[in-house]
Amino acid sequence: MSSRKKILLKIIILGDSGVGKTSLMNQYVNRKFTGQYKATIGADFLTKEVVVDGKLITLQIWDTAGQERFQSLGVAFYRGADCCVLCFDVNNAKSFENLDNWRDEFLLQSAPRDPDNFPFVVLGNKIDAEDSKRIVSSKRAMAWCQSKGNIPYFETSAKEGINVDQAFLAISRNAMSRESSTEMFSELPDPIRIDVETNSNDCAC
Amino acid sequence: MGGGTPYIAVTSDINNDDSSKVKLLFAQSKVYFQQTKSASDKVCGVLVVIQKFLIPEADNTNAIYVSHVQLKGSLNHGTAINSFWLSIEQIRGLVVTWPTFMKSHGSVIFNMYNGSSMGPLFFHEDEKSVKSKDTSNQWGGVLLLHWLDRLYSIKRSKTNFNFFSLLPKTPNNNTVKYSSDTIRETDCSGSSNKQSLQMDGNRTTSNTLNKSNAGHGSHTLAAQLLSADYQKKSQSTGPFGRPSNSTQWDVFETFSYLTKSVKDLASYALEHPTGKQVTNYLPASLSEFSNNFYNNFNTNSSTHSQGNKSKFSKKSNSTGASIGPHSDSDEYESSRVYLAQWARQHVIRQQEELNLCEIENMNMPKDQNSEFGGSEVVWDDLIGESSDLDGDEFEVIDSAMSAKLSNVLRTKAPLSAETWFSYFCKDGVIDPEEKLQCDKQIVLKAIFSGGIEDDIRPIVWKYLLGVYPWTSTEKERKAIDAANEEKYYTYKAEWLDNVELQESDDFLEQNARILKDVLRTDRNLEVFATDEVGGTDESNLNSTGFPGSSASLEHLKDILLTFHYTDVPENGEENQKLGYVQGMSDLLSPLYVVIQDESSTYVCFVNFMRRMRRNFLRDQSGMGEQLETLTELIKVFNYPLYQHLEKANAENMFCSYRWLLIWFKRELEFSETLNLWEILWTDYLCTDFVILVAFGILLRHGNVIMDHLVRFDEILKYINGLNGELCLNVMIKDAEILFYRLKYRIEILDKQQKERESNMVVEGALVDLSLEDKPAVANVQVTEHKNNKSIVVSDRIRKLFYA
């Protein structure tokens, strides 16, 4: 029989409180930005179905709280992620400097099989703000991404919907790349367990 | 159930429909519908077969109803969603294109009597089922046919194998009946080996046969699907080319699956006084999801079959050990959440009924007030599940308890100004010093029983939060207010007038952090909405740092900053200075809305934070402790639910985190939050009453969770989706009743434990002889739920009831 896989990809969005994680997720999934979002407590997720490169996939996008006090909780949700999205606010230096921590914490807690090649995507959000407010330059952000193994970098605005689709397309592709590598493992045939097979006989007559 | 006009429907939002008169028969996720020629214009949704009850219990209607929950492909249309719905009676037949090896989906087109057609609807094949050779998983198109076959007579065209015509069955037999008999019958026949399963399948088929037109027995759907022609065709084309036997197996097995929820519904409908009105509780048992559910997720419930168990073990053998939420045997399935939310309507309606009862009783004259009204059974039901105790004993306890329970305090009318001032009266005259004249317990009891009316809330809250001592005189209270005001502005000046601090990086960071959250706190309330923008958009901030002009937002920020800089660690807290932590703005906002005055609000907040600070500790120990208590409660008092959560890796109760962190603020309406909090502040029954409230909600939804949700993420989604669906009066009354009952049960358990221990001493002595190095005590502490005999009540639980 064929072994096509139903593809559900788990995406985790991380970053300091207030960088716009919830806003980005809602902009991408629901096409809206409202000023009414509340600070995230605990965790929640949304799912979205998309066709990427001809494949139908379901994205399960996890939005966790950015406040560091809640990180110990967040880790419960990291496991099994296919891609991790690191967000910062281009108008806030601290949120950028913290990317290192978020990345390390994620790798530590989720313990992916191949940490060096685990797919990350970095989003510099709130680029709609006035130029004068901008603190983290594209150059600086890109340099960091490069130093971490060429992490793809996008500059977005959840408010204006700028680059959000493009970013999530890249996120999906990256997550899929990982999925296909796991498929290689899972496609190894299961050893035939004779005892089990005979117990649950499929044949009805 | 009589027949009515059937419909096929496709709509964007099932909740818009009058769902209270709708019964869900079948659901299938991942159904695609192409709106235009462009392949990118597909929308994805859930297809459901529903039965509409036009007049409850008398006339009902069958319908297929597709909910397009998501727009896929080109997203230019925003979230616009298209929908349609049709009566089944309009359908002449279906054109079915099966999936093939090359193509993972097949389609169904509905041909109408009027010559038009609808569709195609694309059904994606569940590939996992093919891979795992799990035969009970069928392609959605066939499941739909099976369902239609139960309602209508389906005939396959002899010339075009893809065409199935739809004919009404004989008038009296055109609805599926769910008598509890059929359910039990099928349930137990599905429970043994394949032999009886097959027999059951045969019987089901012959039932169908009897129901359809006489003489057309060979045209039952199952038979048609198995016809030689079909097999020949399907063997060359696709997944239906499984050995014929296994297809047959599928058909029969599908017919024989009826989930526990159906069974529950049936017994519920029969036993419960209002049960006859509960028409829409989910019976969708033949769906792919419930099949998956039973194959992949054996809950050890007694209603489950051996056959299923063996499948389960097969599955777990082939997938190996699973650790963590993601490695469950099954993937996240949004349809399960969807179905659970459907099933939840039953819980919600029940809550509404109970709430009405409460309100009615509240308005009744005091002495006639029979506390329970007609709802006693339902309240009792709440923890009926937890039969960890010996059956006989249990009954005794319960009847004894029922007597005790007639004294529940909830739900009374809220404390009124009149009553409140009467507490300050002696012989009908207000005490000249305006000192409370009664025991504070009387006040607390009144508040616990019904909350407080709006007009006296500000003053009563100050008592509840310890700003005013219960014994204070009016003069003293005035002095307290004045002192607090001075204190607050002194504290505030410490950061406000400190230029050095104001320029420090730390201050800027704290300020920004707090501002960011203040801007995201209850902005839908009038006091926090601002004239210019009704949102939190930071880029609209004016020079004061706030959008538009809002003194209220400014006050919130100042109070939180002052708290941040003046917070001192509590004794024994290992010097954990908290400072501002996210979530605190949620705790502050109701205080501000009620108290209004900035300095008084600050003092109230500081006092409130004294009891809430454990929720915000850096090491999360306080939250961990409470969640563990909740877990233990479930484990001791509803073991089946515990097992279920454990299997889903959800027993850490992280899904209740938000509930406990900010006391249901995000789940309730603002006014309800005020009500809940003042009740919790009374500590009338116990100090951690909020944990019992959480437990009560989980019990109310326990069956839905157990019936439908198998994964941690599904449960989280479901629980997060409960905001706006909780009923305050029911929540608190549930918790109150749980308090009495569980406390009583603990007494019984302790008594049993003591008896056992004294027996153990004898046994232990014997054991000691043979196994010298093992102390006898070890035996006592073993908790074995299987034998139902020794449930150990931990100190943590005990503390809940005897603090």
Ligand SMILES: Nc1nc2c(ncn2[C@@H]2O[C@H](COP(=O)(O)OP(=O)(O)OP(=O)(O)O)[C@@H](O)[C@H]2O)c(=O)[nH]1
């Ligand atoms: N100008 C602008 N403001 C944004 C943008 N995205 C988010 N915001 C605002 O930034 C604030 C924080 O946004 P959230 O999406 O709630 O931030 P978050 O990362 O989810 O924060 P936590 O839940 O606390 O971790 C809100 O006031 C948003 O209105 C953006 O692209 N541009």
Ligand SMILES: [Mg+2]
């Ligand atoms: Mg958020």
